[in-house]
Amino acid sequence: MRVFPFLASAMLSISSANAGDRGSADVCCNALNRDYLLKGKVYFPGTPAYEARLNTYFDANAAQRAWCMVLPKSTRDASRVMRTLSKYKCPFGIKSGGHGTFKLSNAVKDGVTIDLGFMNGTTYYPERGVVGIEPAAKSAPAYEALEKYGVTVTGGRVGPVGLGGFVSGGGISFHAGAHGWACDNVENFEVVLANGKVINANEHEHSDLWRVMRGGSGNFGLITRLDMKAIKFANPAEPHIFGGLVAYDLSKGKEVADAYINFAENIHNDPYSSVVIWWYYNRDAGEMVLVACLDNSANQVNPPAMKEFLSIDGIVSNTLRSATMGNITRELAGDDGFYNIWFPSNFKNDPRIISYAQEKHEELIQALEAVVSAGEFLSTQCQFQPVSKTVVDHSNNNNVMGLESHVADGPGILFLMYVTVGTAADEAVALPLVRAYHEDLNHYASSLGINWNWIYLDYANLEQDPISTFGEDNIRKMKKASVKYDPDGVFQKLRGSGFKIPT
Numbered sequence: 175m176r177v178f179p180f181l182a183s184a185m186l187s188i189s190s191a192n193a194g195d196r197g198s199a200d201v202c203c204n205a206l207n208r209d210y211l212l213k214g215k216v217y218f219p220g221t222p223a224y225e226a227r228l229n230t231y232f233d234a235n236a237a238q239r240a241w242c243m244v245l246p247k248s249t250r251d252a253s254r255v256m257r258t259l260s261k262y263k264c265p266f267g268i269k270s271g272g273h274g275t276f277k278l279s280n281a282v283k284d285g286v287t288i289d290l291g292f293m294n295g296t297t298y299y300p301e302r303g304v305v306g307i308e309p310a311a312k313s314a315p316a317y318e319a320l321e322k323y324g325v326t327v328t329g330g331r332v333g334p335v336g337l338g339g340f341v342s343g344g345g346i347s348f349h350a351g352a353h354g355w356a357c358d359n360v361e362n363f364e365v366v367l368a369n370g371k372v373i374n375a376n377e378h379e380h381s382d383l384w385r386v387m388r389g390g391s392g393n394f395g396l397i398t399r400l401d402m403k404a405i406k407f408a409n410p411a412e413p414h415i416f417g418g419l420v421a422y423d424l425s426k427g428k429e430v431a432d433a434y435i436n437f438a439e440n441i442h443n444d445p446y447s448s449v450v451i452w453w454y455y456n457r458d459a460g461e462m463v464l465v466a467c468l469d470n471s472a473n474q475v476n477p478p479a480m481k482e483f484l485s486i487d488g489i490v491s492n493t494l495r496s497a498t499m500g501n502i503t504r505e506l507a508g509d510d511g512f513y514n515i516w517f518p519s520n521f522k523n524d525p526r527i528i529s530y531a532q533e534k535h536e537e538l539i540q541a542l543e544a545v546v547s548a549g550e551f552l553s554t555q556c557q558f559q560p561v562s563k564t565v566v567d568h569s570n571n572n573n574v575m576g577l578e579s580h581v582a583d584g585p586g587i588l589f590l591m592y593v594t595v596g597t598a599a600d601e602a603v604a605l606p607l608v609r610a611y612h613e614d615l616n617h618y619a620s621s622l623g624i625n626w627n628w629i630y631l632d633y634a635n636l637e638q639d640p641i642s643t644f645g646e647d648n649i650r651k652m653k654k655a656s657v658k659y660d661p662d663g664v665f666q667k668l669r670g671s672g673f674k675i676p677t
């Protein structure tokens with residue numbers, strides 16, 4: 175057996191002492207292809223089926239050309255896949271909805287990509303009040319499948335976002351205030367362990383695993399189904415929420431930021447209302463826009479929580495309406511196939527961070543304009559959303575994100591700098607500028623004593639190490655579960671996508 179070079183990413187903590195011999199492309203892909211159950215489900219480079227799958231990724235750099243792709247159609251298939259990959263020590267990546275934003279979020283180049291794309295069903299079980307979600311189900315189609323039953327789930331706010339990655343890594347939905355993080359709404363994970371065994375993790379069975387999988391992402395096994403709490407619409411006969419986008423005249427930045435800060439301080443008064451604000455620049459449009467995404471999951475029209483936002487004199491457009499979740503989340507859908515650079519961080523709910531981040535955002539745009547190729551795409555987004563005790567308390571200490579101590583001191587701001595360019599070369603020149611912007615912002619926040627030093631996994635950049643910010647106790651629980659359920663460390667050493675448990 176040929177020893178394969180370790181995956182290139184510096185984030186992979188593979189110790190050479192126990193990495194062992196790794197399966198080669200031939201050994202791994204042929205072993206999968208030989209399995210009669212996987213017949214027709216292993217795709218090889220150069221075939222139309224393989225090439226077509228490369229177009230199912232949000233981020234152009236994430237769509238890595240794997241040795242081969244395997245597309246299980248059932249839990250049984252997924253179990254055979256894991257057994258074979260473990261047996262031959264094959265490096266692999268996990269792809270569900272494919273909305274990871276960086277290279278090695280999901281697909282891998284030196285290994286096998288497990289593409290769960292065919293496992294995308296949504297099934298409502300009214301007697302149990304649960305929705306069975308397959309990992310590659312996307313948010314808007316899942317909502318649409320549930321509308322006729324008058325229920326929904328804590329899924330993405332942008333239609334095409336996949337639920338496998340979103341839910342396992344946290345998940346902020348329009349229902350966060352009333353129901354918590356998406357991961358806190360998972361009553362049961364069906365999971366294929368490294369040895370191919372299929373188990374259920376819930377409050378009663380394998381509860382240690384259930385806890386660490388809430389926010390622990392792909393560190394313990396391959397998730398084949400998420401049984402999520404079914405949430406009833408305020409009026410199940412009319413499955414609507416109230417929401418949309420309100421855009422402001424750019425001169426109203428201070429008023430919007432103040433409305434945002436006040437909103438965050440008062441979420442406990444209306445857990446159904448939510449807000450995200452962002453300054454968005456698009457080179458093609460040649461100007462910046464300032465937008466508030468406002469929603470009320472109880473379908474209350476213009477609720478008091480939105481009053482300050484709606485009374486600002488300077489609204490240039492307003493799409494607020496009562497509509498289905500499918501309709502609301504499709505309004506936000508962005509385009510696939512670009513190169514994205516995301517850097518999140520979390521701060522205390524302090525207006526100084528908003529004005530500083532936005533002032534420096536304008537400088538960042540100038541710097542990016544100078545280096546991104548003429549005629550190519552460029553957009554930037556400087557985004558803020560609250561993380562409050564009202565949201566976090568729904569976890570009942572049953573997730574691993576470690577936010578309880580932070581929100582005890584008051585609400586926080588989940589900040590995201592989100593830059594999009596059109597080519598790999600432009601990504602390479604933009605990255606150092608965006609990284610420097612982000613470092614400067616974090617230094618500023620630290621100097622004011624308002625930096626949470628906490629990183630949201632679902633938004634994190636591969637350069638960040640989000641799990642290391644979850645607190646010692648949570649990391650210890652994750653390590654313990656990893657040793658128990660994955661004794662050979664397959665999901666730590668052979669998995670080449672996503673974030674690992676720090677060593």
Ligand SMILES: Cc1cc2nc3c(=O)[nH]c(=O)nc-3n(C[C@H](O)[C@H](O)[C@H](O)COP(=O)(O)OP(=O)(O)OC[C@H]3O[C@@H](n4cnc5c(N)ncnc54)[C@H](O)[C@@H]3O)c2cc1C
Binds near residue numbers: 278
């Ligand atoms: C346009 C856009 C909008 C977004 N909006 C929101 C939002 O409103 N709220 C929010 O919280 N986040 C949001 N996100 C972030 C989103 O939660 C993450 O990108 C998430 O990873 C997407 O899930 P996926 O299944 O599509 O990802 P994938 O890229 O398929 O998976 C990402 C990683 O998740 C893990 N994973 C996925 N599936 C499994 C599985 N079956 N078993 C084990 N591990 C698995 C793996 O580590 C994998 O590498 C958004 C992202 C984008 C691009």
Ligand SMILES: *[C@@H]1O[C@H](CO)[C@@H](O)[C@H](O)[C@H]1NC(C)=O
Binds near residue numbers: 294295312315
């Ligand atoms: C599930 O995936 C298949 C294959 O990509 C696709 O044809 C189908 O439309 C998807 N179903 C849903 C509900 O998204």
Ligand SMILES: *[C@@H]1O[C@H](CO)[C@@H](O)[C@H](O)[C@H]1NC(C)=O
Binds near residue numbers: 505
């Ligand atoms: C939402 O519904 C309205 C009214 O039916 C329609 O005009 C609009 O195009 C829909 N928006 C999306 C994004 O589906």
